[in-house]
Amino acid sequence: MPPRHSLPEALLATLSTTRGRSDRLTHTEHLPARPARYSPWPDSIRPEIVASALALGVERPWAHQAEAMKLAKTGHTVVIATGTASGKSLGYLAPVLSDLLDGTEARNGRGATALYLAPTKALAADQRRRAAELAPPRVRAALYDGDTPPEEREWVRQYASYVLTNPDMLHRGILPAHPRWASFLKTLRYVVVDECHSYRGVFGSHVAQVLRRLRRICARYGSSPTFMLASATTADPAATARRLTGLPAEAVTEDASPRGPMVFGLWEPPLTENVGEHGAPVRRTATAEAAHLLTDLVEQQTRTVVFVRSRRSAELVALQTQDQLGRPLADRVAAYRGGYLADERRALERDLQTGRLLGLASTSALELGVDISGLDAVLMAGYPGTRASLWQQAGRAGREAQGALAILIARDDPLDTYLVHHPEALFATPVEATVLDPDNPHVLAPHLCAAAAELPLTDADLELFGPSSGPLLPILEQRGLLRRRTDGSWYWTRRERAVDAVDLRGSGGNPVQIVESPTGRLLGTVDASAAHTTVHTGAVHLHRGRSYLVRELDLDSSVALVEPADPPYTTSARDITSISVLSTDTTVDWGEGRLCFGSVEVVNQVVGYLRKRISTGEIMGETKLDLPPRTLRTRAVWWSVTEDQLLDADIPLDQLPGAAHAAEHASIGLLPLFATCDRWDIGGVSVPLHPDTRLPTVFVYDGHPGGAGFAERGFQRAQQWLTATRDAIASCECERGCPSCVQSPKCGNGNDPLDKAAAVRLLEVLLAGAPAGAAAETGAAAETGPGPADPSGPKQSEPEQPGPEQYGPGAPADPQGPADQEGPIAEGS
Ligand SMILES: [Zn+2]
Numbered sequence: 024m025p026p027r028h029s030l031p032e033a034l035l036a037t038l039s040t041t042r043g044r045s046d047r048l049t050h051t052e053h054l055p056a057r058p059a060r061y062s063p064w065p066d067s068i069r070p071e072i073v074a075s076a077l078a079l080g081v082e083r084p085w086a087h088q089a090e091a092m093k094l095a096k097t098g099h100t101v102v103i104a105t106g107t108a109s110g111k112s113l114g115y116l117a118p119v120l121s122d123l124l125d126g127t128e129a130r131n132g133r134g135a136t137a138l139y140l141a142p143t144k145a146l147a148a149d150q151r152r153r154a155a156e157l158a159p160p161r162v163r164a165a166l167y168d169g170d171t172p173p174e175e176r177e178w179v180r181q182y183a184s185y186v187l188t189n190p191d192m193l194h195r196g197i198l199p200a201h202p203r204w205a206s207f208l209k210t211l212r213y214v215v216v217d218e219c220h221s222y223r224g225v226f227g228s229h230v231a232q233v234l235r236r237l238r239r240i241c242a243r244y245g246s247s248p249t250f251m252l253a254s255a256t257t258a259d260p261a262a263t264a265r266r267l268t269g270l271p272a273e274a275v276t277e278d279a280s281p282r283g284p285m286v287f288g289l290w291e292p293p294l295t296e297n298v299g300e301h302g303a304p305v306r307r308t309a310t311a312e313a314a315h316l317l318t319d320l321v322e323q324q325t326r327t328v329v330f331v332r333s334r335r336s337a338e339l340v341a342l343q344t345q346d347q348l349g350r351p352l353a354d355r356v357a358a359y360r361g362g363y364l365a366d367e368r369r370a371l372e373r374d375l376q377t378g379r380l381l382g383l384a385s386t387s388a389l390e391l392g393v394d395i396s397g398l399d400a401v402l403m404a405g406y407p408g409t410r411a412s413l414w415q416q417a418g419r420a421g422r423e424a425q426g427a428l429a430i431l432i433a434r435d436d437p438l439d440t441y442l443v444h445h446p447e448a449l450f451a452t453p454v455e456a457t458v459l460d461p462d463n464p465h466v467l468a469p470h471l472c473a474a475a476a477e478l479p480l481t482d483a484d485l486e487l488f489g490p491s492s493g494p495l496l497p498i499l500e501q502r503g504l505l506r507r508r509t510d511g512s513w514y515w516t517r518r519e520r521a522v523d524a525v526d527l528r529g530s531g532g533n534p535v536q537i538v539e540s541p542t543g544r545l546l547g548t549v550d551a552s553a554a555h556t557t558v559h560t561g562a563v564h565l566h567r568g569r570s571y572l573v574r575e576l577d578l579d580s581s582v583a584l585v586e587p588a589d590p591p592y593t594t595s596a597r598d599i600t601s602i603s604v605l606s607t608d609t610t611v612d613w614g615e616g617r618l619c620f621g622s623v624e625v626v627n628q629v630v631g632y633l634r635k636r637i638s639t640g641e642i643m644g645e646t647k648l649d650l651p652p653r654t655l656r657t658r659a660v661w662w663s664v665t666e667d668q669l670l671d672a673d674i675p676l677d678q679l680p681g682a683a684h685a686a687e688h689a690s691i692g693l694l695p696l697f698a699t700c701d702r703w704d705i706g707g708v709s710v711p712l713h714p715d716t717r718l719p720t721v722f723v724y725d726g727h728p729g730g731a732g733f734a735e736r737g738f739q740r741a742q743q744w745l746t747a748t749r750d751a752i753a754s755c756e757c758e759r760g761c762p763s764c765v766q767s768p769k770c771g772n773g774n775d776p777l778d779k780a781a782a783v784r785l786l787e788v789l790l791a792g793a794p795a796g797a798a799a800e801t802g803a804a805a806e807t808g809p810g811p812a813d814p815s816g817p818k819q820s821e822p823e824q825p826g827p828e829q830y831g832p833g834a835p836a837d838p839q840g841p842a843d844q845e846g847p848i849a850e851g852s
Pocket residue numbers: 755756757758760761762763764765
């Protein structure tokens with residue numbers, strides 16, 4: 024009997040076999056329906072909560088929810104890391120609200136309290152509604168954020184038992200004013216940290232220190248709250264929870280919620296006739312491919328959402344699809360993105376729901392919180408950056424019985440190339456972890472000051488704040504920020520508030536304001552360190568789909584003056600970078616080669632820019648710039664090979680710069696598979712003969728002062744990471760290197776030299792020496808010790824040194840999805 028094909032399968036078959044598309048579908052994954060697994064309610068959950076859940080249609084909890092409830096009720100720090108729509112909030116709300124109900128029986132009606140932290144105000148507001156649905160009104164839940172009117176704040180402090188806020192408000196508003204929160208803090212039973220995977224990198228490191236400050240203040244008031252965290256599925260959520268809270272944590276990862284069947288296709292657009300930099304072949308863009316597929320789907324009356332990465336792409340996909348469809352179907356396709364008025368957005372959501380709209384091209388604005396159901400298909404034009412977003416977006420499709428279709432369309436980039444050829448990276452156990460580095464002294468120092476302002480710091484506190492804190496205190500005293508009293512404790516000495524010195528989401532340094540010169544209108548900001556590469560004098564700057572020319576970058580006043588213009592070219596900055604090793608923390612021998620992790624100093628100078636004709640990519644000329652060098656002290660992972668290894672790999676000296684440079688580019692592209700960063704958070708340098716290692720060496724470093732945990736994660740997973748890098752390069756069918764494998768969009772050296780074939784051989788010879796087994800991956804076999812320090816300061820590398828990646832970390836997290844590339848943000852130095 025022939026197998027019966029489901030509707031999604033039939034759709035995918037039609038898409039992939041018509042119009043000469045037969046070789047674009049690289050993989051089809053059939054995700055079978057998963058039945059629900061239930062558990063009885065734990066006895067420790069109050070009957071009132073059980074009754075409200077029942078009224079909301081929840082008869083029994085899913086097994087993972089019950090497990091989380093039991094762990095929390097027995098005082099364990101617990102992180103629930105299960106899929107989207109798996110009811111994580113009931114998992115933490117049931118124990119929290121049960122305890123708060125117990126507390127209402129106290130004489131003052133508030134014998135127990137709980138604090139809820141969300142990364143956004145909107146999520147906190149949503150969670151307040153959920154709490155109100157589950158708990159009787161005598162459990163008083165209240166929002167406390169920047170929008171809370173002053174007259175309400177006092178009420179919240181005095182009477183609310185469940186306070187919903189965000190880490191910024193905890194840092195800036197609650198902790199510094201802890202005496203006014205004394206009665207709330209005294210009885211604090213739970214701290215809920217929702218969406219904790221969003222606390223990554225420097226922001227995550229700040230939040231980790233805020234939570235330590237909270238724990239210290241609670242201890243002073245005699246409470247020791249239980250932490251409950253909710254996370255997307257990632258690798259090692261327990262370790263992330265431990266880094267975030269400083270407490271050992273139990274992870275609940277077995278998702279017992281039901282799921283409908285899904286057919287998931289991985290799709291690679293074809294190479295086109297066009298050529299890019301150095302004659303490299305260019306693939307059709309993911310957005311153009313998405314518009315073609317959307318056209319076909321809409322013609323078949325399939326309700327489809329396309330997720331794209333920028334607002335501009337949303338408009339482009341919608342326009343292109345409308346053009347291809349013609350009327351009347353064109354009227355049933357639209358774009359959806361942040362920046363539209365709320366009314367417009369509601370109308371679009373309604374039209375999609377009723378089926379008046381068949382196709383919608385959207386940024387991630389539609390990813391969260393918007394109630395849409397009844398979609399047949401979801402297309403993703405480019406990997407959305409994390410598995411959490413991928414499943415969030417894919418999960419938008421699906422009618423119960425029929426199942427759903429999801430297609431990931433690869434962009435021209437090594438990570439996307441790797442993913443569409445390695446489905447196990449998406450469908451098997453996650454390898455991507457949420458990383459942060461609370462020990463970064465640049466992050467820790469202002470929190471030590473804030474903590475000292477809250478309550479004088481004593482030696483007993485140092486354990487809580489980690490091993491970097493002891494050595495930092497005398498430095499802070501030297502800077503006149505702290506003073507040690509005769510009793511041995513440290514005090515904040517300034518008149519201003521210590522917490523005002525740090526913005527949890529900022530990256531340090533004054534952002535550069537982008538000002539439209541005829542009107543004086545502020546268009547946006549770019550982070551200080553990114554300004555040199557993105558808004559230097561003469562740069563073409565894109566903003567919301569319009570193009571501007573930078574007339575002048577004034578570093579003294581941190582302003583870039585721009586004027587509307589429509590030049591026929593784009594610009595790309597050229598820079599030189601040198602890197603020196605300050606200290607080597609850990610070295611692992613990989614046969615003759617070697618892998619290291621430690622501290623480095625990166626000196627970067629933007630020296631000019633190229634103008635490239637948009638239509639052909641032809642270089643129209645180079646202009647010199649006179650900008651000062653910038654210095655960044657940060658953490659890096661680096662690897663070196665010996666001359667013998669180069670001989671083994673058949674890499675003559677003239678191929679070495681291109682091999683190392685290509686391997687560096689691709690490895691930067693692949694690191695986000697293992698750590699939740701994007702390639703703008705990290706940089707790299709490859710050197711044929713490095714003065715510190717005296718060997719050919721490739722460095723990958725964190726683009727934030729003091730590091731953010733990304734390079735460290737690369738070090739811990741080096742074997743898998745570099746294997747994936749080699750595979751990504753090898754599996755690209757281009758001949759000599761292209762943006763899908765070794766070319767980088769942010770190369771300061773104009774992607775020159777690059778040698779794709781030699782890069783594969785170089786990585787192979789390095790990996791051949793990697794120790795077998797997991798010891799190498801965890802660095803457990805590592806020997807530690809001081810490395811070659813560089814007392815003479817930064818050195819200039821070989822003049823033929825291939826270029827660094829553009830300095831500086833990623834674009835700011837935009838809850839509406841990345842706006843039109845405002846360029847990277849970064850540290851100031
Ligand atoms: Zn390629």
